[in-house]
Amino acid sequence: MTRQIVRLLCSLILLAATLPAAGSPLRHTTDAALRSPACENAEDTATAARGATADKSDKTPKYEKRKGELRAYALFDNTGTEITFDELIDRLTPYEAVFVGEIHNCPITHWLELKIAQALYEYHGKRLVIGAEMLESDTQLILDEYMQCLISPERFGAEARLWDNYETDYHPIILFAKEQGIPFVATNVPRRYANSVRNHGLGILDSLSEEAKRYLAPLPIPFEYDEEQSQAAFGMMAMLGHGGDTRRLAEAQAVKDATMAWFIARNLKENTRFLHFNGNFHSDFHGGIIPYLERYRPGTQVVTIASGRQSEIDRLGEEQEGRADFYICVPEEMTNTY
DSSP states (O other): HHHHHHHHHHHHHHHHSSOOTTTOOOOOOOHHHSGGGGGHHHHHHHHHHHHHHOOTTTTTOOOOTTTTTOOOOOEETTTSSSEOHHHHHHHHHTTTTTEEEEOTOOOHHHHHHHHEEEHHHHHHHEEEEEEEEEEEEGHHHHHHHHOOOOOOOHHHHHHOOOOIIIIIIIHHHHHHEEEEEEEEEEOOHHHHHHHHHHOGGGGGGGGGGGHHTSSSSSOOOOOOHHHHHHHHHHHHHHHHSEEESSHHHHHHHHHHHHHHHHHHHHHOTOOEEEEEEGGGGGGGGGHHHHHHHHHHSSTOEEEEEEEEESSSSSSGGGTTTTTSSEEEEEEEEEEOOO
């Protein structure tokens, strides 16, 4: 009998040793666990994540490439130092607004966007708000009704003017936000107004109704034309017949950037954190949306991520330098979603 008791005690000790300690890292929680009721308590989630950060040491092993291994992506900071995903998240958490610049047809970028959203939700809990360029401000009511399960996914898809790659690239992020009750903001200007500016210039916005102006940044939209920069950015588009000269194209871009900044500023309350997804062009070099956000909400703490493709991803390419605070680098031959 004594021997059986000893064995039982030994088994209990071994079992206890395998259980996670209080405050152990949550960053690798499975998607199923994220959807479970136990994870819906934002305060518990945020507290546990903060504990995980406090327990970390600088002994985290760095990635070491093995001979013949294929890699789908690499992460770098603005010094060109390669970092882990956990390090990226730890360094994003202090900021009020996180901008993820994406390559619109890159599956790896979209997968990492979902993982970034999940990780920041683990840390910030109910303080997190998400927004995206891919949804237009006049569809906010439709988006809210879908997030609240008041309308079907089919009606949402039919009425929200979703991008063609929504199902493969953006639906997983919106579904995650829906399941967790994370507010999601449609930040972009309605495309009909951007198109009007491209055809007629910013002055056309003055003729819109007061109702229409609710979906824009306050008029007049601040804009300074830089001919050299606009020619570099939009010259090829003008030559290919996409409408408008480079000045008009730059003005259309400005109304998009200003409107996205306006709706981010309106939804970035005290003690909230905003995660925004947009094309690289809208946040590269801390330009695009970010100067407008500084105008509408001075002093906002901003951090940016840029996505890029490189022939080799063992190091950050020189052509990437200065674009962002952090980088997602993907092999050039990576499959596209369209």
